Amino acid sequence: MASGDAGVLRQVQALFGVGTVVGMTDAELLGRFLTRHGDAAEVAFEAIVRRHGPMVLRVCRDVLGDPHAAEDACQATFLVLARKAGGIGGRERLGNWLYGVAYRTALKARAGAARRRRHEQKAAEMVPEAQAKERNRHDFAPVLHEEIGRLPERFRAPVVLCHLEGLSYAAAAGHLRVTEGTVRGRLARARVLLRDRLGRRGVAPAAGLGALASSRNALAVPAPLIEGTVRAAMQIVTGRVAPAGAVSAAVATLTQEVLRAMTMMRLKGITTGLLFIGGLVSGAGWLTHHALADRPEGQQEGQKAVPAVEVPDRDEGDRRVILGTWTTEIVIPRAVDGEPQPPLRLEETWVITGDRIVTAQDEEALKVGAVHESVYRYTLDPDVTPKAIDLTEPGWGTFPGIYELDGDQLRISYGVGERPTEFTHDDQRGPFLKTLKRVSPDPRPVTPLFATAPGGSWAIHxxxxxxxxxxxxxxxxxxxxxxxxxxxxxxxxxxxxxxxxxxxxxxxxxxxxxxxxxxxxxxxxxxxxxxxxxxxxxxxxxxxxxxxxxxxxxxxxxxxxxxxxTPGALLMEADRAFERAEAAGVEVLPPPRVGEPFEFALTTMDGEVVRSEDLRGKVVLIDCWASWCSPCMAKMPGLKALHERHDGGFEIVGVCFDKDAEKAKEAIESLGMTWPQVLVPDDEEVRRLWSEGSMIDGLPRLLVLDRRGVLRVDCAPEEVEEQVVRLLGEPGQPKP
Missing domain, CATH: 2.60.40 (Immunoglobulin-like)
Structure with missing residues (x-):
């Protein structure tokens, strides 16, 4: 019986024995393969191979060029699936997972072929024109698939479904459980990213995207390849390894190499995470070292250029010699599938002015997935040995360090907590060593890659x-x-x-x-x-x-x-928002700093102005609330009773966040709130200033001031009465 006829007969027998798999989703097929036995599991796996095999074979053919090697890589890809099926998350995106494995498998096969060719004599032969065209196609096809693989998963998945597997937008939306419009939007974004990246790599965007379009004409997977793959997969599932002869030695070796590489990638990710966590728990060294600090004064949101600060004519010696623009190189090792690659070399710029250091990196930093930029205030003490430098990052505090100036070279080693005594480097716990080379005696303007936030940011591509x-x-x-x-x-x-x-x-x-x-x-x-x-x-x-x-x-x-x-960074953000509110004439509460005077002037719903200075001599509770906030409403009877018991020495100022003024009035009247009430206007910008400038990110918010107008407590509802009574009984407080 012919191989194709045998396959048809098996499908007919399976139909009557275990039922049809027509119309089943990838997640359902994978689930049946994992939970059933015998024919049911085999039919499910065969359906997966038939559904995704053409795409997998096309990817392998694009990367390898050799049809026979592509079939081996295709078979190895599905054998990897048989071993890894239970660990796949998001089973509805099986095609996307298979695409990634197919590409890595083809790369592994290509690397093996390249090693073999190095041991063979290179022959120069003329090739027919048709073969030359196919070879030219494969010159850029691996680049195309590499860039598809680098796309974010949410953009890569629709490319695989629509461009490589030929699904309609509606069908792809069903697979991804999103709307058809979302699929179209992600595809448009993916094409823009691919066009830009292919252009940077010297591949004409039209050629690359044209190859992507032609990929819809998927290759037919030979029936013997499907049958052999399914048979080997079932042997792997039942016996954990395929017996000799089930697959070729080349396929078996390739499968094991890919599985080993995936295991190493997994272990590397776990180890990296543990190292990061260990460094964080044992000290904030690595974390704070890479934090971005606040935006330099005068820089607006989204503005890129950081103007150099005027150099004050004040100090001599090291304080003047250190001024200027310096650069240092960061070397980052890289590997692909365990194969060492040339390291990525980044240039980091340090601009040192009279009292500030601004650091920035070049565009190459985006290739490693992380960008670190900082702004420090600094002080020098050149009279001690070794010479001392303190780097202060807003919101983080001071990093004590040492420095050494030698002509146009500057070495700085700084740590967390303790000042280093030697110029050493430990990337996990500190100290951190920078060796800088002067490129200009003048502090030049630098261009941060991102508009950063106070306290710091890692911006990742x-x-x-x-x-x-x-x-x-x-x-x-x-x-x-x-x-x-x-x-x-x-x-x-x-x-x-x-x-x-x-x-x-x-x-x-x-x-x-x-x-x-x-x-x-x-x-x-x-x-x-x-x-x-x-x-x-x-x-x-x-x-x-x-x-x-x-x-x-x-x-x-x-x-x-x-x-x-950090809390300090949040306060810096709030101060800026409060200043914007003042400039716009918007009344908001100031950022809350416990232990400091809390000055405010707010217009109530009755048109009266309540001022903090007019409430001196009273303990004051500022109650931020809304009628739709259940905890806010639940505490109101207790606040009313507390207000009535301490009438004269205790005042409440309510700040209501209801958008509907009538609902706010109804709540005030029904609960008998006799104290002043401020209504936050139903204006998006005003409410944003309240949220940012007053640091009100949740309700209820309860602030308690003592009789001097000093903010003493930022407390929970159940703590209000205890705190108010305590402050009312404090000796030495001014009386009303």
Whole structure:
């Protein structure tokens, strides 16, 4: 019986024995393969091979050129699937996973062939014109697939489905569980990224995208290849290894090499994460070293150029010699599938003025997936040995260091907590060593790659598909950033980082996005929590964020980032927002600083102005609330009783965030709130200034001032009465 007839007969027998698989999704087929046995599992796996085999074979053919080698790589790809099927996340995106494995498998096969050719004599032969054209196609086809592989997963998946597997937009949307418009938008964004990247690599965009379009004409997978692959896969599943003769020696070797490389990638990712976490828990050295500081004064959101500061004519000696523009080289080792690659060399610029150091990196930094830029205030003490330098980053504090000037070379070694005594470097815990070369005696303007935020930011390029898992975007300074899609077209981001309960106050993290112009957008927090005990008492904090597609559509997100924000940095942001509010004539509360005077003047709903200076001699509670906030409303009877018991020595100022003034009035009247009430206007910009300038990011918010007008407590509702009574009873307080 012919091989093709045998395959048809087996499908007919399976239909009556285990049922049809027509119409089943990738996730359903994979689930049946993993949970069933015998014919049911075999039919499911064969359906997967028939569905995705043409795309896999095309990718392997594009990379390798040799049809026979491509068939071996295609078979090895599906054997890898048979071994790894249980660990695939997002099974509905099986085609995208197979594309990545096919490309890596073909690269591995090509590397092996190249090694073999080095041991053979190179023959110069004339080739027919048709073969020459095919060879020219394969000259840029690997580049095309490399760039497709570098696309963010959300852009790569529709390219694979629509351009490589020939699905319609509607069918691709069903696979990805998004709208058809989202698929179209992501494809448009993917084409723009591919066009730019191919152009930078010397491939004519028309040729590259034309090859992408021609890939829809997928290669037919020979029936014997399908049958042999399915048979070998089932032998692997039942016996864990395929017996001799089930596949060729070349396919068996290639499969094992790919599996080993994937395991090493996984271990590398786990090890890297543990190293980052270990460094974070043992000290904030690496983390703070790579944090970006606040935007230099005068720079607006999105503005790139940082003007050099005027050099004050004040000091001589080292304080003047150190001025100027310096550069240093950062060497980053690289490897692809375990094969060492030429290292990436980045240039970092340090501009040193009279009291400030601004650091910036060149565009090549985007290729490694992370950008580190900083602004420091600094002081020198050249009279000690070794000479001392202190670098102060707003929101982080001071990094004590030492320095050495030798003509046009400057060495700086700085640490966390303790001042180094030698010029040494430890990238995990510090100290950190910089060897700089002067390129100009004048401080030149520098151009940061991103509009940074106070306290710091890692801005990462979403080129990296994530290594071991497509959803893992990057691990940055001990913070793991994961992305996933939402049916409404928004991007969901989860941040995970270790928390050491004994480490004292810790910084906050938030997700940010950048468009092509590198304008910064904050993602909306959705939920968060802490859990998952680990060795040494370390716990993991999870925070989830969402990018509103109305603000920045997912297809327009060019970069993602993780910002580290300390309390000091948040206050700096709030101060700037408060200054903007004052300049615009908008009344807002000042940023809350416990232990400092809290000055305000707000117009109430009755048109009266309530001023902090007029309330001296009273304990004052500022209650930020809304009628739709259940905890806010639940505490109101207790506040009313507290107000009535301490009438004369205690006052409440309500700040209502209702958008509907009538609803606010109804709540005030029904609950008998007799104290002054301020209504925050229903204006988006005004409310943003309240949120940023007054640091009100949640309700209820309760601030308690003592009789001198000093903010004493920023407390929870259940603590209000205790704090008010305590302050009322404090001796030495002025009386009304």
């Amino acid at each position: 979403p080129d990296d598909p994530g290594g071991a898992t497509d959803k893992l975007t990057s691990t940055i300074g001990g913070v793991v950033l994961l992305t996933e899609d939402s049916p409404d077209g928004s991007l969901q981001v989860t941040l995970a980082h270790p928390v050491d309960p004994g480490a004292g106050p810790r910084p906050e993290y938030r997700a940010v996005a950048f468009d092509e112009d590198r304008r910064r957008y904050l993602l909306e927090p959705t939920l968060g929590g802490t859990g998952g005990s680990a060795r040494g008492g370390v716990r993991v904090s999870l925070q989830r964020f969402r990018m509103d597609p109305e603000v920045l559509p997912e297809e327009e997100i060019a970069y993602l980032g993780v910002e580290i924000v």
